[in-house]
Amino acid sequence: MARPMDAPVLVRAINVTKSFHGNQVLKGIDMEVRTGEVVVLLGPSGSGKTTFLRCINQLETIDGGRIWVDGDLMGYEDKGGVLHRLHDKKIASQRRGIGMCFQRFNLFPHKTALENVMEGPVQVKKTSKAEAEQRAIELLEQVGLGDKPAAYPAQLSGGQQQRVAIARALAMDPKLMLFDEPTSALDPELVGEVLKVMRDLAAKGMTMIVVTHEMGFAREVADRVVFMDGGVVVEEGPPSEVIGNPQHNRTRAFLSRMRQEEAAHGRPPTTVDLSDVPAE
Amino acid sequence: MSSISNDADRPGAIDARPVRHPGRWVAIAVIAVVVGMMVNSAMTNPRWNWSFAAEVMQQKPVLEGLLKGTIIGTVGAMIIGVGLGVLVAVMRLSDNPVLRYVAFAYTWFFRSMPRYVLLATMGSLGYLYPVVDLGVPFAQSLGLTFAQLDVNALSRGLMFGILGLGLSEAAYMAEIARAGILSVDKGQSEAAQALGMSPGQTMRRIILPQAMRVIVPPTGNETIAMVKDTSLLLAMSITTELFFQTQAIGTRTLKIMPAYVAACAWYLIVCSVLMVGQSYLEKYFGRGFGPMPKKTKQKITKIGADH
């Protein structure tokens, strides 16, 4: 699934730092994601993966460094070398091109599946209701929920809710999708249906940054795996290298812990078996 | 395979004696006796004079007082109270420190004022400002007035009373609305923001509708309290109000008790109607949060099954 490495850069993060109450969580992250690329972020708990994703679409403000998405400097305007903080409304419009899926879905519980998907286009893009509904139905079909438009989130399983959440994000026609552990709140038997939707999305050429502990997904779908620990990028590369043949002790320790955990939970062991990863 | 070989040996449907609750029967008996005594006394003591109470309830000034002072007063005051209260709550939770302090000061002032005192004071504002000039700031000194308000006349009007009750109510509603807004999961506003919604849209479309689920029950409480507080309008010399009118008939006819009964009956009726309205509102704003009515039904059948 190698993608042309000359595709334009969509996300460029340079030396991103972020602290919470003096506790530095991101310690200078550099990352480039090209259009159409699927990047999987791996790392132990507390390594700053969620924080970094949230910085990209400005749910957190960064302390240092710069993030550009599709050429836009996120959150600021550079006027002759002096940064000016953007107004909330400008920031809101920068976020339109970025879809985000959360670990806990965060669907709007007072709206049906269809209304959840229509909300963004109607309110933000001012699409007509009829047009938005048409598109929402298509998207629900795309994620395999064509039969559930009238269901409220509370009436859906976790896997179904996460798929509605993906459809909701896609309704804004984002150029970039961010996934923060989209399957870790799900029962094991529901993980597959969400991963399938994400796999289809990747196959359609969507640019994606995915935080996940699903090694199978990382090996099959990711163009690149980035391993983070303690707020820095420890190593990155194609999955066959980072997962198959990690260079750093921290990566190795993390992967072997993952393997033990998955074995303990009765899931098929990941990594080592590289038969489905094309040789680089 | 086992000693249980045929159906006859296997336990069948349970036909057990229910737990006895003799205490409940004793309580019912006591209540029945007390209620019986009350009804008996009410029926036999002619001074209750039920027929006169019923007549008082239908008098034109009483009905007018009920409609204007009590019902319109409640509705008007609650519209101001809820609208302004939600606004103050949103200001209180805003990032803008100016708005936050203004909201705090508002709540501080109006919560500290007893309603009766507030209404009496507002009713006397005409003493300080007999007329209010409408125009640009410092219009009087600049000679730029567009219109004049006669505060003396205004302060005796129902509108002014509604305004007073509404301002006071807003301070309480602000705290209720704030609790409601804070009860909504932070993930909701993040999801809305991630879609590119502005802070205002997020508040209007996502946060407030969910906060309403928490806001409605105490607001019902406030509304019912407001029905009764409309009797305080008298502090502003507003007399088109239920209690004053019934009392006036009572004093005039020297049948004070039946007049009070008439007032009580009307308050009971109005509040009962409001409680029905509240349960509909709760159902509306509870949509998507599981089938509430079913739960209530289960509870009822469970109580029944306990006997």
Ligand SMILES: Nc1ncnc2c1ncn2[C@@H]1O[C@H](COP(=O)(O)OP(=O)(O)OP(=O)(O)O)[C@@H](O)[C@H]1O
């Ligand atoms: N809002 C916050 N306030 C204070 N500390 C925070 C906040 N958000 C995150 N942190 C801290 O930042 C660190 C990194 O958190 P983050 O959620 O980014 O980790 P993560 O890599 O996503 O971990 P996990 O795999 O458990 O989700 C943690 O130590 C966490 O306690």
Ligand SMILES: [Mg+2]
């Ligand atoms: Mg995380």
